[in-house]
Amino acid sequence: MKNHKKGEFILIEYKDVVKEYPNNTLASDHISLKINDGEFVYVVGPSGAGKSTFIKMMYHEEVPTSGHIQVNDHSLEKMKNSEVPRLRRELGIVFQDFKLLPRLTVFENVAYALQVIEKTPAEVKERVDRVLTLVGLEDKKDNFPDELSGGEQQRVAIARAIANKPSILIADEPTGNLDPETARGIMDILEKINQEKTTVVMATHNSFIVNEYKHRVIEIADGKIIRDQEEGDYIDESSNA
Template sequence: MFKKYPNNVLAAEDFNVKIKQGEFIYVIGPSGAGKSTFIKMMYREERPTSGEVTVNDYELQKMKNSEVPYLRRELGIVFQDFKLLSKLTVFENVAYALQVIEKEPDFIETRVNYVLDLVGLKHKAASFPNELSGGEQQRISIARAIANKPEIVIADEPTGNLDPDTASGIMEILERINSEGTTIVMATHNSQIVDEYTHRVLEIDGGKIVRDQPEGGFFQDED
């Protein structure tokens, strides 16, 4: 798979990656290496210049724009900047993800309460985003991402703006979600997280995959 932007920036060259169901994989590398492009192509925010991207049997390069929402219903996406709706309560933010796909009200109430309990914030259901800490907002972002029981969670720097203790709390939640069979693909600069919670490491540099290591750490061994 190959991706070049109109300004001739090469973001992906000879990418050939297969991620198995239930894996937890880190995507690491310096700023501008191509990590965000890789992540965005998984939910078709970006499209390859050539080659194929297949997610949950969807061939993304052949997909019509009208079909993209159906792909994204099967994915949970966690952003570094949370993207919560400021005028909605915590409960309403998570519920909204289910309302737009027309889930039944009884299901929505049960599922929202479950995922808020999972992230430890059921007691904040009536609060608004601006009443929460950064770590709490990220927990709500994760709750919203998993509300529809996605097969894959794509997390772009989910601990990027958080202190170490809060980041560890976020990782514990992602670990639990992964233990229940959900695939996690996480872009990160956080070497401490990658070394402490060891999983497969995909390292990108200069638009190329320079390492694909099972159970790797942030820094590659010199041996």
């Protein structure tokens, strides 16, 4: 399998990965691929295609039935539960539903990701201020999540995800609940993060985003990779997105 653009170091590798659920659903059907450092990769396909399972296996939320997954230096199929927190500290994960802590301010939500790994207060303040500036929310740091728009909440979630300078940012439908203009703003931020050498893997069904912001496209259908293309287009026939 060919290596792709950007860096030469393979950050993520799937080898013959199978994931079968107890109800006999085959969500991953012998998937193999490589993602290099510095890439921006879309994972596309209709609902039920296996996108979410593919993404969740990357951070050990789901475990493959068989096959090999390597993320950074971790072999995920052999990973013990006690080792999962170390893996996730090296990743940034952004969800469609934000998962912000409602009783913490914007600053505190982002700072929490650094406090759990015992950064000093000075380090926390410097890093939180920097990532809030990057996502354009420096003036909202004292607000609570319910005082923000959906797009602003997603930006907080992104700031929290990159606070610890992860090598890989995994975004699962980060623009799924947002209007097109707000979605563009989120994509502009993800582009900036990628330009700072963070590898971005983004699951989406949003044709508009994929076609406007050109990157590598991995298309999944029925648990199989049916296309792996540099800067490909995408038409989601099951949605008007």
